[in-house]
Amino acid sequence: MTDNRFANRYSSEKKKSFFRGKTFILLIGALLGAGIVIATYKTSVYFSTDESCMICHVHPHVEASWKLSKHVNNRSGVKTHCVACHLPPQNNTWKHYSAKAQLGIKDVWSYLTKDSADFNWDSKSELENAVKYIPNESCKECHQNLFPEGISNDGITAHLYYDENEKKLNLQCISCHLDAGHYNPNYNHSKMTGIPGITNSSADPKTLFTDTVKITSFNDYIEQIPGTQASFKMIAIPGGTFEMGSTDKEPFHKADEAPVRNVTVSPFFMAEVEVTWDQYWAFYGNTMSEGRTPPETVYANNSNSNVDAISGPTPPFGFPDQGWGGGDRPAITMTHYAAETFCQWLSKKTGKKYRLPTEAEWEYAARGGTQTPYFFAGNPKDFSNQGFWRKFFDAKTDSISSFVIYGNNSQNRTQEPDNVLPNPFGLKNMLGNVMEYCADKYKADAYAKSGNNVKDPLVTEGTEWVVRGGNYTSDAADVRCAARDYTKHDAWLKTDPQQPKSIWWYSDIRGIGFRVVCEPDASIGAK
Incomplete structure (x- = not known):
């Protein structure tokens, strides 16, 4: 019995000694390893000087x-x-x-x-x-x-x-x-x-448009901008009356979407897609200037078709397309002022009256004759990432992804308009891709103050501008036809390093752009 106790004690002491020795070796090894890492790092730093x-x-x-x-x-x-x-x-x-x-x-x-x-x-x-x-x-x-x-x-x-x-x-x-x-x-x-498109002076004159398109009937047409290589399709949107806004029965309804009212809009033409980089760079190259036209002058000129000179944007700070590519992708990061200036330039180049859509025109066009949350079939709750059940089940994407570039399919960047199908009016990207400027100032209670039946409404008082449609980062809840949003001017310029801050480009918002509408001449008999 005594011998066994002695043997067990000896064995235990031997094991403790072994582990103490092993721990010591591991500690020394760790210290040496750390020393080698530190020495290697410091050597690397030195050899980068x-x-x-x-x-x-x-x-x-x-x-x-x-x-x-x-x-x-x-x-x-x-x-x-x-x-x-x-x-x-x-x-x-x-x-x-x-x-x-x-x-x-x-x-x-x-x-x-x-x-x-x-x-x-x-x-x-x-x-x-x-x-x-x-x-x-x-x-x-x-x-x-x-x-x-x-x-x-x-x-x-x-x-x-x-x-x-x-x-x-x-x-x-x-x-x-x-x-x-x-x-x-x-x-x-x-x-x-030999730079085409952006700088007209070096482009082959044979490739530049010399005349604008004459509108003789209320039908779709292809606009071409004289002196540039840029063209785009305009869709004839018939006038009509619709219910603007949403009720509290619509999923994700917000207070500023109510009350629902009957709104009548006159016929107008609307661009098939948002203004593209090709079109915006044509504007930039044609009006390139370091001058600054006061914003109040630009907005006052909206009602004046005899504008002489158009002052173009100053250079953006950084990569305006975010490195995602230009061409047919929507032009982004410009201010509302820059969008208005583009419309003035386009009007002067073509002899037509181009402008931003009113909020009522925008929603009427986005719905395409429908009165559902989207212009296609589907429940916002099924498509949205919001809600308790999204912790366990993914949102549906099959039908919405055919029509909308949004947070669940965008790869966190804008996409070309041909990646989606058009709405019933033939317009692409009315929902998603980039938020679009409207001509209205934003007021949360605008619908309540205008009455139950209105024609061609336009809100002119406020500090921020209405933006519609959501963008490539939006949840499905925020790309509903009735969903409203507005500019956050100071926040969108927060990191702009320039002094004074740019009146042309935003530094802190990527998913903002615009599309244009054209007012038809009364002589063509638009209905």
């Missing part, structure tokens, strides 16, 4: 030319370091560090085995060699603002065209800005030529 880059780079002018370049010698006081240009951005960790390792090994090997006197420095400064060491994504990472102070109108146009057509052009930023990182007094800044 400008000083470490200069160790291997024996080009006699590399440091001096870098310090003279706009990346260092600028009024902002911001210095662009070597790795910011010559390595992929750090937000792509693997790509950044693998490229760093490859370049580092190559530089060290060249430093140890080659004589810099044998290098042809002139050829290494040529574009063909430089593009190998300047990732384009790094240029775009730094230059969120495409339009630096003092840029010419031609420069603005070229930047916009490049942003819209980067893949097709197969060019890098350095293709035009070879002297940006290392100053070269003999370098001639490259220019992009």
